[in-house]
Each structure stands twice: as C-alpha cells, then as structure tokens.
Amino acid sequence: MPLDDKIRVQHLVEAATKAVSYASGRSRSDLDDDELLRLALTKLVEIAGEAAKHVSSDLREAHPEVPWSAAARMRDRLVHHYFDINLDVLWSTVTEDLPWLLAVLPDDLVRDRSAVAERSQLPDDEQ
Numbered sequence: 001m002p003l004d005d006k007i008r009v010q011h012l013v014e015a016a017t018k019a020v021s022y023a024s025g026r027s028r029s030d031l032d033d034d035e036l037l038r039l040a041l042t043k044l045v046e047i048a049g050e051a052a053k054h055v056s057s058d059l060r061e062a063h064p065e066v067p068w069s070a071a072a073r074m075r076d077r078l079v080h081h082y083f084d085i086n087l088d089v090l091w092s093t094v095t096e097d098l099p100w101l102l103a104v105l106p107d108d109l110v111r112d113r114s115a116v117a118e119r120s121q122l123p124d125d126e127q
Helices: 003-023 028-033 035-053 057-062 068-080 087-104 113-121
Strands: none
Touching: 003 035, 003 057, 003 087, 028 035, 028 087, 035 068, 035 087, 068 087
C-alpha cells in the first residue's frame, strides 16, 4: 500500500477512535448541552471523512466493504453545511457508523489497532 494511503487510513482510524471514545458514556442530549463535545465530534468526523475522501482509487477498489464514499459525504455535509448540522445525524454517525467503520476496516489496513485504541483512552494532555 502506498505511504499516502497508510497515513490516511491511520488518520481515519485515529479520528474515528477518538470520536467514539469521546461519546462513550455520553448521551445524545450531551450534544445540545456541551459545545466542546459537539465541536470535537464534528471535527473528528470531518477528519475521518477527509482521510477517506483522499485514499487512492486502488485502495477503494481493493476494499469495497469500507464505506469510503459515505464517510467523505458526511465530511462534505459537515463542512459545507456547518450552519445547519443535524445533531441526531452526527450522534448516530459517531455512535453507530464509526464503530461499524472501524470494525469493517481489514486488519491489513490498520497498522496497530490496539495501539490506536490505547491512545484514544489516554487523557488529552498525554496524547
């Protein structure tokens, strides 16, 4: 796999893992009440989508089970419609779609899943 694809997949995994971690133990209503959570999840979904958007067509074709286009479209919606983000959609993306995306990424695409998962559990000042 080309280095650019490795880097982009790693960015996708790291952003998605952090988003899922930040939402863990929280509820949908927390998005209404916690601006920092809302902004963090929005940005992390944008990063994951941007990474998915720029993987090579060879990688997309080799792994059609990964929803590359759906992740890219979500990023586009968040960036281009920043003034009208549907928080229900953002929440379901983080709590349902991203865990599924992480699960369907083939192991050969992920450099070290356990290291990424462990990093997402560290306090922010240790990352």
